[in-house]
Amino acid sequence: MLLEIKDLSVEVEGKEVLHNINLEIDHGETHILFGKNGSGKTSLLMAIMGISGYKITKGSIFFKGVDITHLPINERAKMGIGMSFQRPPTISGVKTRDLIEKINNNGKSTEDIAESLDVAEFLDRDINLGFSGGEIKKSELLQLVAQNSDLILLDEPESGVDLENIKVIGNVIKNLLQKHLRRQRVRAGLVITHTGLILNYLEADRGHMLLDGGIRCEGNPREMFEAIRNFGYEECARCQR
Amino acid sequence: MSEIKEKAEAAAAADKKALYGTDIDLSGFKRDAPVHDYDPEMSGFSEEERKNFAEVGIVTSGEERSGSFLLMDHSPVHCSISQEGVELLSMADALERYDGLKDYWWKAVDVETDKYTARAEMDFNNGYFVRVKAGVKATFPIQACLYIGEEGIAQNVHNVIIAEEGSELHLITGCTTAPRLGRGLHIGVSEIYIKKGATLTSTMIHNWGEDVEVRPRTVVMVEEGATFMSNYVCMRSVKSVQMYPIVRLLGKDAVARLNTILVATKGSEMDVGGSVSLEAPGTRAEVISRTISAGGGIIARGRLVGHKPGVKAHLECNGLMLSEEGYIRAIPELDGRVAGVEMSHEAAVGKISQEQIEYLMARGLDEEAATALIVRGFLNVEMEGLPEELQREIDRIISESEESIL
Numbered sequence: 001m002l003l004e005i006k007d008l009s010v011e012v013e014g015k016e017v018l019h020n021i022n023l024e025i026d027h028g029e030t031h032i033l034f035g036k037n038g039s040g041k042t043s044l045l046m047a048i049m050g051i052s053g054y055k056i057t058k059g060s061i062f063f064k065g066v067d068i069t070h071l072p073i074n075e076r077a078k079m080g081i082g083m084s085f086q087r088p089p090t091i092s093g094v095k096t097r098d099l100i101e102k103i104n105n106n107g108k109s110t111e112d113i114a115e116s117l118d119v120a121e122f123l124d125r126d127i128n129l130g131f132s133g134g135e136i137k138k139s140e141l142l143q144l145v146a147q148n149s150d151l152i153l154l155d156e157p158e159s160g161v162d163l164e165n166i167k168v169i170g171n172v173i174k175n176l177l178q179k180h181l182r183r184q185r186v187r188a189g190l191v192i193t194h195t196g197l198i199l200n201y202l203e204a205d206r207g208h209m210l211l212d213g214g215i216r217c218e219g220n221p222r223e224m225f226e227a228i229r230n231f232g233y234e235e236c237a238r239c240q241r
Numbered sequence: 242m243s244e245i246k247e248k249a250e251a252a253a254a255a256d257k258k259a260l261y262g263t264d265i266d267l268s269g270f271k272r273d274a275p276v277h278d279y280d281p282e283m284s285g286f287s288e289e290e291r292k293n294f295a296e297v298g299i300v301t302s303g304e305e306r307s308g309s310f311l312l313m314d315h316s317p318v319h320c321s322i323s324q325e326g327v328e329l330l331s332m333a334d335a336l337e338r339y340d341g342l343k344d345y346w347w348k349a350v351d352v353e354t355d356k357y358t359a360r361a362e363m364d365f366n367n368g369y370f371v372r373v374k375a376g377v378k379a380t381f382p383i384q385a386c387l388y389i390g391e392e393g394i395a396q397n398v399h400n401v402i403i404a405e406e407g408s409e410l411h412l413i414t415g416c417t418t419a420p421r422l423g424r425g426l427h428i429g430v431s432e433i434y435i436k437k438g439a440t441l442t443s444t445m446i447h448n449w450g451e452d453v454e455v456r457p458r459t460v461v462m463v464e465e466g467a468t469f470m471s472n473y474v475c476m477r478s479v480k481s482v483q484m485y486p487i488v489r490l491l492g493k494d495a496v497a498r499l500n501t502i503l504v505a506t507k508g509s510e511m512d513v514g515g516s517v518s519l520e521a522p523g524t525r526a527e528v529i530s531r532t533i534s535a536g537g538g539i540i541a542r543g544r545l546v547g548h549k550p551g552v553k554a555h556l557e558c559n560g561l562m563l564s565e566e567g568y569i570r571a572i573p574e575l576d577g578r579v580a581g582v583e584m585s586h587e588a589a590v591g592k593i594s595q596e597q598i599e600y601l602m603a604r605g606l607d608e609e610a611a612t613a614l615i616v617r618g619f620l621n622v623e624m625e626g627l628p629e630e631l632q633r634e635i636d637r638i639i640s641e642s643e644e645s646i647l
Contacts, residue, residue: 051599077605085603089596093618102614103604126618143604 002027002188003151008059010047016057017043018213025151028185030177030202032221033192035210036233041192042086045153049083050076063151082149084140086156090128096139097123105148117142117172133160141172152176154191158198170201179203196225211237245362249352252359259355262483262512265454267356270395270426272364274314283311283319289420297415297446299386308383312398314391315366326377332399335370345401349432349460357456361397361430368398373408382411387427389453390419395426402431404439414445418453425453433461437492440468451478451508459484465492474635475511476504483512485542490517490524500622501530505537507566514542519552526554531620534560534567543586544574550581560590561619
């Protein structure tokens with residue numbers, strides 16, 4: 001198993017936002033996280049990444065069989081976890097190129113990676129400075145492609161992106177998650193989506209719906225998305241597959 | 242006695258304190274220094290000394306420099322020039338050759354400003370004189386090094402820089418001391434005249450010792466259509482430095498840009514600012530400072546004075562606290578004297594945000610590397626108009642200093 005979350009509870013500013021979460025993701029699988037605003041989706045990703053402020057009060061996280069519950073963020077990243085942030089900070093004065101060159105684990109040159117995503121011009125811009133919503137998403141993906149992680153956490157990769165660019169981003173993610181491979185596919189993903197648009201580009205294996213900090217439904221992500229769209233989150237939770 | 246001398250004596254007698262900065266007891270410093278021999282090849286330096294020079298932008302090989310000047314204690318030990326149309330002399334020689342330089346000597350800086358200017362006149366040790374002839378564009382920068390090698394002395398310097406009409410020059414002033422020097426005092430008066438349409442870029446890098454006190458006094462006169470760009474970098478320990486250069490934009494459409502980068506480690510006091518007076522129509526100015534306290538004290542001043550409608554100027558003082566000790570005080574000041582001036586400022590003092598550090602850590606950088614990258618970005622002021630080669634040197638100095646501040 002690549003990622004195993006066991007009975008995980010997480011607090012933010014003294015308030016428990018995730019309760020007893022259990023989740024397993026194996027190599028090559030793509031999982032989707034559904035849930036309305038404030039349900040705890042981002043908190044779960046942040047806790048997996050180890051971001052401060054998301055305090056684990058109970059349970060544990062195993063990655064590649066190692067207990068990472070209390071590992072520093074960068075150790076997790078080095079072990080192979082990568083994350084695209086929904087609202088990443090701006091880092092003035094630091095060129096995107098400088099960062100990519102430090103983290104590039106892809107085998108290809110920084111230039112080649114950026115060109116393959118058609119974002120070569122990002123390299124000479126300060127990290128996230130003055131980037132539009134769509135540009136931020138692409139820049140996050142650029143960094144993830146360079147990082148070459150084994151588990152990719154994507155926090156709403158399509159939000160704030162126009163239709164044309166959703167196609168571009170969808171295809172980048174599809175490649176990132178090695179959808180072109182079958183048996184050799186090793187990389188796994190955990191993707192938060194509200195719009196479901198990303199599902200048109202990914203064959204996702206499993207969906208999980210969070211409601212009030214707990215996983216309330218699991219199943220086929222397309223079916224779950226249809227149910228949520230037609231009947232709402234509450235109704236989807238009630239069906240309890 | 243000349244009028245200048247009289248004024249200097251009066252100010253000295255009154256022990257006239259500077260407007261800013263800790264008051265220094267001048268009697269605590271030796272007035273005499275040993276005389277050093279002339280060094281035509283700048284070859285009489287150890288590897289350690291050459292490294293010190295390189296850290297303040299001075300290359301002893303003289304490569305890619307149009308001229309070199311080196312003042313060691315009170316002795317001009319080197320002065321050479323390789324570009325036609327550019328004059329470089331020791332100040333003492335220039336005063337002799339040009340009969341006291343009456344149009345320039347103490348014409349920009351007032352000798353009565355404070356006891357330091359007074360001392361620079363009464364105990365004048367030397368300095369450099371640079372003049373670029375009209376229309377001449379110097380290919381490479383001129384480098385001037387002010388060096389203190391003798392323990393406990395005062396070095397009183399007076400420089401005059403003249404960029405004649407339509408000329409262009411880059412001047413690098415590097416100030417440093419002998420390895421392991423203890424106490425010292427540097428007083429430096431600089432009078433800079435930039436004539437119609439000329440451009441002067443002045444890059445000054447300070448790397449004094451931790452027990453050295455520094456009091457530069459600079460006034461820059463900028464004529465019509467002329468440009469003054471200043472880059473001041475001080476990232477190493479110093480007991481105290483207090484300077485507040487004044488730039489007067491006297492002719493229409495004159496431009497000034499002042500960039501300052503300061504890093505104060507524990508025990509360092511830096512009171513550094515820049516004042517631009519926009520005295521003619523169409524003048525523009527930008528004063529930017531990036532300061533870091535790694536335990537030391539910083540006062541970052543900036544002042545814009547708008548005298549004519551339509552002038553435009555912007556001031557930026559950003560400070561980063563890397564230590565629980567130390568302080569940064571940003572004091573931006575806007576002084577509009579007529580309606581229709583357009584002046585603005587932004588000032589911010591804070592610490593590195595945890596969010597930024599963790600973002601980079603999520604990419605695999607450890608906390609130290611993440612902090613270093615953010616600090617480097619913070620100090621990365623876009624020094625507009627700076628030749629690539631100088632920008633590279635400043636980048637190098639910043640990256641070398643990174644280790645010592647973190």
